[in-house]
Amino acid sequence: MKTGHVELARAQQERWQRAYVHHPQLHGSEPSAAAQWAAEVFGAAGIDDVLELGAGHGRDAFFLARQGFSVHATDFSESALDQLRLEAQREGLDDRVTAALHDVRDPLPPADATVNAVFANLLLNMAFSRAELRSLVSEIYRVLCPGGLFVYAVWSADDPCAGHWQELEEGLAVHDGFVGRFFDQPLIQELADRWRLDDETPYDEGPRPLRMWRVTLAKPEPQT
Ligand SMILES: C[S@@+](CC[C@H](N)C(=O)[O-])C[C@H]1O[C@@H](n2cnc3c(N)ncnc32)[C@H](O)[C@@H]1O
Numbered sequence: 001m002k003t004g005h006v007e008l009a010r011a012q013q014e015r016w017q018r019a020y021v022h023h024p025q026l027h028g029s030e031p032s033a034a035a036q037w038a039a040e041v042f043g044a045a046g047i048d049d050v051l052e053l054g055a056g057h058g059r060d061a062f063f064l065a066r067q068g069f070s071v072h073a074t075d076f077s078e079s080a081l082d083q084l085r086l087e088a089q090r091e092g093l094d095d096r097v098t099a100a101l102h103d104v105r106d107p108l109p110p111a112d113a114t115v116n117a118v119f120a121n122l123l124l125n126m127a128f129s130r131a132e133l134r135s136l137v138s139e140i141y142r143v144l145c146p147g148g149l150f151v152y153a154v155w156s157a158d159d160p161c162a163g164h165w166q167e168l169e170e171g172l173a174v175h176d177g178f179v180g181r182f183f184d185q186p187l188i189q190e191l192a193d194r195w196r197l198d199d200e201t202p203y204d205e206g207p208r209p210l211r212m213w214r215v216t217l218a219k220p221e222p223q224t
Contacts, residue, residue, distance in 0.1 A: 012178075027057065030059065031060050034214050035060035042069065045116075051108075053102075055071075056077070057087070061084065070097075073100075074101070076101065111143070115145065125180050147219065149219075155211070161208075197215070202214075
């Protein structure tokens, strides 16, 4: 890990591990709204392979695979990935869904400009410092091919619950041991520096429901 927050990161990783062990298939089997959007925009761009970050047990990876995409799913929870691999075999999707343990605070494994699309649902709003967030988005930019797409979804600062979380340093907040960040538009704009910002859409999702942001970024093609 390149930056601070090491203790916080380790505690969050252990917390996610426990969450997946005690609640298998924690996020259910329905795809997220962002994954449904990503399938549309990636498909329209002629893309058929996706790198998913913070994939959990893979509900979105399986949805994308069923839509015809090849998905490489990563997460820093081994128990989530064990569930994902088991399900991939059970569903006969293990030729289309691969998985690898990866903490996105570390550099992304792919070489420069070798990935067509990156997807991350509810990852960027996890316990990252602003420097870690900028570095992650810059890594995604590095691995994407020119014209490549990055779709992400995060908690919105407009969610009524945001006010009930206890504030920590640097805009992070904690509730019931989970640390995260509620995104506002200035942060979305800041992270879109160098990118073409194709879409920033507020929406509600889930039974409560949660107020979210969906963001689509494109890595610009070089000027000729
Ligand atoms: C809210 S869950 C979302 C899971 C999945 N994207 C979904 O929507 O079903 C956040 C996921 O991010 C993962 N995560 C959190 N911090 C991470 C990090 N630093 N590196 C990789 N994965 C991380 C957690 O293990 C968890 O699976």
